Amino acid sequence: MHRFNEFLSGYERGQLEEVRKVQTVGTDFSELMGKYEMVLGDERYDFSNLNLQKLVLHSPNITEVLTPEEINSFLQATRDYEEHKDYLWKTDLMMSCLIQNSYHQGFNRFNFEIRNFSIPPSLGIYLVGEEKNPIDVTILGNAVLDVGYKANYSMFTVNGDVGGSGCGLYARFSSFTFNGRVNFASKLERFHCTFKTTFWDNIAQMKENIPPGNRIIYINGETEQLVRDYHE
Amino acid sequence: MNKWQKIADEQTPKVLHEFHHPLINERVVLEEQVKNASGTHPSKTAFFDFRTNTVHQSEAFLEYLVANSDIDAETAFRGVFKHELGHYLKYPKELWKIIHLRYLAKVHFEEFQEQVFAYFVDLMDNLQIVVEKRRGKDLRDLYKALHLIRQNTLLSDETRAGLERQGLDADAYKEIVEQNSVDTLLTAYYQIQGGEDLGVELDFDHVNKRLDHFAQKKEGKASHEVGEDPSKNLEEKLVTLMRTNFTDPRCEELNFHIFGTIVSELLGKIKKEYPQMPSGVPNQNADSGWQDLPTLGDLSQEQLEEALDEMIKRFGKRRYEEIRKFVEKETGKEFDAAKPRGFQKGIGIERSSITFYDGQISFYERLARVMGRLYLKPRAMITDVHNSYPEGQKAFTVSDPLRTLNPFSTGGRVLPGITQRHVEKHGTKTDTKDRIPNYNIILDSSGSMTHPQHRSIPITVSYVIANNAWSNGAKVGVMNFSTDVAFLPPTRDLEKVYSLLTAYWGGGTVLNVSKIREYYQRLVGGELPNLPYFSSEQDYEQLLERMHPAEQKLYTDKNITLQLDKPLKQLYESMDNVMITDGGIFNIEEVVDYMNSVADLTRNVIFLLNNEAEYQRWGDLHLRNTQLIHVEQIDDLYGVVLGDMKKRLVKE
Numbered sequence: 001m002h003r004f005n006e007f008l009s010g011y012e013r014g015q016l017e018e019v020r021k022v023q024t025v026g027t028d029f030s031e032l033m034g035k036y037e038m039v040l041g042d043e044r045y046d047f048s049n050l051n052l053q054k055l056v057l058h059s060p061n062i063t064e065v066l067t068p069e070e071i072n073s074f075l076q077a078t079r080d081y082e083e084h085k086d087y088l089w090k091t092d093l094m095m096s097c098l099i100q101n102s103y104h105q106g107f108n109r110f111n112f113e114i115r116n117f118s119i120p121p122s123l124g125i126y127l128v129g130e131e132k133n134p135i136d137v138t139i140l141g142n143a144v145l146d147v148g149y150k151a152n153y154s155m156f157t158v159n160g161d162v163g164g165s166g167c168g169l170y171a172r173f174s175s176f177t178f179n180g181r182v183n184f185a186s187k188l189e190r191f192h193c194t195f196k197t198t199f200w201d202n203i204a205q206m207k208e209n210i211p212p213g214n215r216i217i218y219i220n221g222e223t224e225q226l227v228r229d230y231h232e
Numbered sequence: 233m234n235k236w237q238k239i240a241d242e243q244t245p246k247v248l249h250e251f252h253h254p255l256i257n258e259r260v261v262l263e264e265q266v267k268n269a270s271g272t273h274p275s276k277t278a279f280f281d282f283r284t285n286t287v288h289q290s291e292a293f294l295e296y297l298v299a300n301s302d303i304d305a306e307t308a309f310r311g312v313f314k315h316e317l318g319h320y321l322k323y324p325k326e327l328w329k330i331i332h333l334r335y336l337a338k339v340h341f342e343e344f345q346e347q348v349f350a351y352f353v354d355l356m357d358n359l360q361i362v363v364e365k366r367r368g369k370d371l372r373d374l375y376k377a378l379h380l381i382r383q384n385t386l387l388s389d390e391t392r393a394g395l396e397r398q399g400l401d402a403d404a405y406k407e408i409v410e411q412n413s414v415d416t417l418l419t420a421y422y423q424i425q426g427g428e429d430l431g432v433e434l435d436f437d438h439v440n441k442r443l444d445h446f447a448q449k450k451e452g453k454a455s456h457e458v459g460e461d462p463s464k465n466l467e468e469k470l471v472t473l474m475r476t477n478f479t480d481p482r483c484e485e486l487n488f489h490i491f492g493t494i495v496s497e498l499l500g501k502i503k504k505e506y507p508q509m510p511s512g513v514p515n516q517n518a519d520s521g522w523q524d525l526p527t528l529g530d531l532s533q534e535q536l537e538e539a540l541d542e543m544i545k546r547f548g549k550r551r552y553e554e555i556r557k558f559v560e561k562e563t564g565k566e567f568d569a570a571k572p573r574g575f576q577k578g579i580g581i582e583r584s585s586i587t588f589y590d591g592q593i594s595f596y597e598r599l600a601r602v603m604g605r606l607y608l609k610p611r612a613m614i615t616d617v618h619n620s621y622p623e624g625q626k627a628f629t630v631s632d633p634l635r636t637l638n639p640f641s642t643g644g645r646v647l648p649g650i651t652q653r654h655v656e657k658h659g660t661k662t663d664t665k666d667r668i669p670n671y672n673i674i675l676d677s678s679g680s681m682t683h684p685q686h687r688s689i690p691i692t693v694s695y696v697i698a699n700n701a702w703s704n705g706a707k708v709g710v711m712n713f714s715t716d717v718a719f720l721p722p723t724r725d726l727e728k729v730y731s732l733l734t735a736y737w738g739g740g741t742v743l744n745v746s747k748i749r750e751y752y753q754r755l756v757g758g759e760l761p762n763l764p765y766f767s768s769e770q771d772y773e774q775l776l777e778r779m780h781p782a783e784q785k786l787y788t789d790k791n792i793t794l795q796l797d798k799p800l801k802q803l804y805e806s807m808d809n810v811m812i813t814d815g816g817i818f819n820i821e822e823v824v825d826y827m828n829s830v831a832d833l834t835r836n837v838i839f840l841l842n843n844e845a846e847y848q849r850w851g852d853l854h855l856r857n858t859q860l861i862h863v864e865q866i867d868d869l870y871g872v873v874l875g876d877m878k879k880r881l882v883k884e
Contacts, residue, residue: 012249018365020427026446029486030477037482040765065449069493070472076340077486083548106459116339118550214489 031174032064032074036094040084052232053150062097068110071098075112075121082118084154099127102231103135115160122146129153129175143167148174168193177219178202184209194228203227233677236262236291238307247313250367254321257286260313266290279524280316282327283532301377311374314361315354319525321357328539328546330525333488335558341492344499348492350523351414352426355421356492360480363424372422376430379419383431386410400506408505411465412498419467421473435467442471445689469494528562540567541602549595549687567595586718586735589684593730599687600695603870610666611835618659628653669808669835670722671701671708673729676713676813681740687798690812690841693873694733697810702726709807714738722807811838812869814845824853839863 024030068072078091099110114120122145129135135154139147144161147167154174156167163183167176168190175194182202187209194209196217197203206216207228216227240260266279266288278289289312324330333352350753358375362368385391387406393502395402398515408415420432424439438461460468472494476487528536536559556567570591628637628651639645641652642649673694682688698708707722708729714737720728809827817823827836836858840847847862864867 005493015366017367020365020425022359022363022425022477023474024449024477025443025471027473029475029490030480030483032481033483033486067472070490073486073489076489077483080485081548083550113340139688141338186246 026064029066029070029074030172032062032066032098033077035062036078036081036091038072039090039094040081040086057100057126057128062094062192063099063101064098065105065107066098068102068107071102071110072099072112075114076116078121079117080162086101087201088119088121092123092125094124095121096125099124099135099137103127103129108133109136109138111138112140114139114143117141122157124150124151124154127151127154134174142180168195182206187211190214196224233757234291235305236289236294236309236830239305241314243306243309244313245778247310247317251317251321251809254317255285256317256320257284261286262290262291263288266293277524278312278316280319280466282330282857283530283535284444285314289313289316290679297374297377297381297751300381303373303377307370307373308369308377311377314330314367314371315357316372316524318361319353319795322360324353326539326542327531327535328542329557331528332543332555333541335555336485336488337492338558339554340489341496341760344492344496344682346413346497348495350525351418351495352488352491353525355418356478358418358422359425359428362419362422368426372426372428374482375419375422379416379431380594383414384411391569405506408563409502412522413466413500414495414498417466417469417473417498420470424470424474425452429839435464438464439467439470439474439800442468443474444526446471446475461760465498492524504683517691531563533565536563536565536567541598544595545602549657550686553595568598570594585716586712586732586737588735590731590734592684596684596695596734597690597699597730598689599692601697603692603696610668611668617661617663617665618658619663620656620658622654623657624655626650627651659734668701668704668706670706671697671806672711672722672809673697673708674711674713674809674811674813675733676714676811677712677736677804678814678816680816684736689867689869691733692837693869695730696870696873698726698729702729712737741769802882808835809837809871811836812841813838814841815843815850821853823851824855827858828854835859837861841869 007181028228049215052093062123064124072171075091075095078087078094081087081091104109104189112123114123120143122140123143124137124138125133126149127135129152130154131153135151136157137148137154138157138159140159141157143162143188146169147158147162148154149168149170150154150170151168151174152172154171155177156174157177157179159179160169161183162178167178167184168174170189170191171193173193175196179194181196182197182205189211191213194215194217195206196219197206198219200218200220203216209214212232214228215230218225218227240262244258244260248254248256262324265276276290278287280287284459286601289309294305294308294312297303297312298305303311319325324333330353333349334345337349337352341348348754358371361371361377387402388408391405392402395405403800416432416434418435419430423430442460459480472490477483478487480487531539538555539560540552542553548553560566570593625638627649628646630648632653636653636656637646638652638654642650645651675690675694681690684691692868694710698710698870701708706727707724710718710720710729710732712718712732712735716737718735718737722734723729811827827838836855838850838855838858838860840850840860840862842864843863844862849862850860861872863872
């Protein structure tokens with residue numbers, strides 16, 4: 001006992017530390033990541049089980065309002081989940097929910113960087129904008145998969161190549177500008193949309209694969225040249 | 233002893249005591265100008281050397297702090313020391329995190345990657361200390377001093393003269409730099425989080441209004457919109473920082489990107505206005521942040537290997553491969569070098585459609601290595617053991633071992649030269665002994681299984697089993713099956729095992745039991761060299777054609793059980809079968825029958841992956857002596873396999 005007291009004699013008890021809690025207002029991002037992980041892991045989210053368009057437009061769970069820059073940051077953070085089997089379509093849905101929420105709160109001009117993605121998500125699915133203020137989405141990188149699937153009153157600019165089943169499948173009253181190579185592989189339906197390109201070489205492909213009822217425009221420098229009109 | 237050394241000797245033990253004596257070098261290295269060991273470190277202030285766990289501080293920087301602000305020498309030393317200590321204790325703590333963040337910075341913010349990385353690790357480090365009332369005081373004082381210095385020196389006479397010489401408006405320069413100062417933004421953030429005035433003057437009323445608005449909106453109480461004010465650049469950025477939960481590790485990558493976007497935007501604006509800083513003017517782009525953490529080139533091979541081990545566990549295969557390539561590029565070293573192909577030739581390989589992915593071996597090898605090690609339980613098996621037996625007698629000499637003496641040869645007396653001793657002969661005999669069995673891994677590589685080019689958990693688990701069996705001295709065999717099956721006889725050549733485990737058939741799933749039987753027969757008969765054997769219908773038909781009709785029946789009748797002659801019995805007894813499949817096997821009854829046949833002798837375990845319906849179906853078929861384990865979540869396979877293999881008992 002004596003030796004133990006001797007051992008302790010040199011010990012000075014430290015003061016208890018008073019720690020302020022790190023303040024975070026809203027904690028939107030933190031909760032959002034949790035919701036994203038939940039959506040990825042939840043088998044109930046299935047193409048066959050859900051009215052997906054309703055989920056994008058009126059999601060009861062994903063109510064966060066992020067700025068366009070923050071939505072892009074969120075997209076970049078999802079790369080960590082790229083190998084999840086449902087990554088592509090569930091990320092598409094999340095992104096569209098966030099864009100739609102942000103748009104409703106007055107934000108527009110959404111820029112997305114997808115050059116670092118091995119297979120980038122199809123951005124802009126089911127978006128619904130307004131005729132006088134379409135949702136403006138710009139994509140930097142090659143959009144391998146659908147962009148603007150079933151979108152309404154939206155504007156998409158792709159600064160990269162597009163391919164696969166093409167952009168704007170089942171889209172209505174929307175516009176798509178391609179500043180890269182176009183290599184569509186299907187002729188599926190689009191309605192009353194405008195397709196623009198800055199490459200003349202794309203025109204033949206676009207005329208062949210974009211059904212009538214849509215407009216095709218060639219952007220020649222500063223001027224726009226109508227190649228095919230809606231009724232042609 | 234100089235002034236700073238004296239302060240260091242006094243203050244270091246106090247700081248270490250405050251932080252409960254972390255396991256670092258207790259001596260702070262003071263240098264006139266800090267440099268890391270390789271002499272390439274850019275820090276002008278201080279840095280933490282992760283190789284030696286030592287804090288290095290620049291005396292010149294400490295002098296500069298004291299001379300240009302009201303901070304005292306002791307506080308300056310402690311503040312810098314706590315910041316550097318924080319890199320070890322708080323953030324980033326681990327080398328893999330440094331590498332990962334540097335990779336993310338490179339991918340997303342190439343132009344400002346160094347600054348984004350440096351500022352982020354500083355923020356994450358400082359944030360956890362400035363909120364501590366007592367321990368954080370020195371750090372808060374340090375940042376208060378740094379802010380004061382920044383304000384006083386931003387437009388010094390020298391800078392103003394330099395700008396005016398180039399015909400630039402000095403006041404406009406000051407305004408641009410002030411409005412886009414990352415350091416001011418971070419100090420303002422520390423001011424809010426630390427609850428102490430650090431001298432930053434921003435429109436905090438606007439910040440508070442916006443924050444209140446976000447808080448109310450979250451609770452659904454926001455009555456009116458408080459929108460962004462583009463003229464209040466730093467205030468808006470501060471609001472974004474306040475909305476980011478930097479303490480949540482789950483969204484660290486998201487936080488990093490949000491933060492990096494802010495830093496890039498601010499630095500980008502300065503760079504846009506002043507693409508090349510006038511001479512004599514401090515470069516706000518290049519000198520930002522402490523930049524006090526190691527570059528990849530500063531890390532040793534062992535540290536890099538350990539960091540990669542950690543990252544392979546945490547990230548998906550694609551992300552890991554990207555980071556590995558980034559590390560290779562940055563360091564000029566090679567990691568996970570591609571292995572030479574395991575199989576140059578194999579029986580029937582030219583007719584098979586199996587595809588080898590030997591380029592993936594290194595990945596799975598590393599992944600399996602970090603997934604844990606098993607100590608396999610020996611079990612009784614028939615094996616050859618050494619045996620000595622007496623064979624004849626000869627005269628005993630004094631140098632002979634006494635135990636060989638036959639005292640009865642001379643009626644109990646020992647008479648040199650007359651008394652006999654036994655002559656021993658050595659040989660082997662067949663006996664049952666506890667040994668580590670050989671392992672036979674039966675891996676499903678049909679189209680429904682994850683492709684080797686992705687992160688396949690079944691393949692990883694197979695590697696873990698193979699690696700551990702091999703380490704315990706056992707041989708490992710492989711059956712890689714889909715509609716066809718490729719066999720590798722039990723071997724000690726682990727590269728061949730890895731090669732076949734990483735091969736992929738694709739297609740449907742039919743386990744050709746007849747071929748497995750045939751394979752074992754040929755193995756026992758010594759027909760198969762230690763080469764892989766690839767089955768095909770053609771092979772099988774040719775074999776049947778050569779057989780007597782009665783024998784053919786033996787091989788084609790699905791209902792008969794295995795006819796075990798002695799050598800075959802021994803072979804089975806020396807093998808443990810581990811099958812990994814997602815079920816859906818077309819000829820399941822036949823497979824179950826086969827498993828039941830051999831399970832009297834071997835230990836059979838089937839891991840059925842995430843297939844409830846198949847689990848019911850297999851269960852109904854009554855696998856008599858085979859353990860069927862349903863793995864509901866494929867990620868659980870590691871734990872289930874490791875756990876099961878550890879506890880498995882010998883079947884008596």
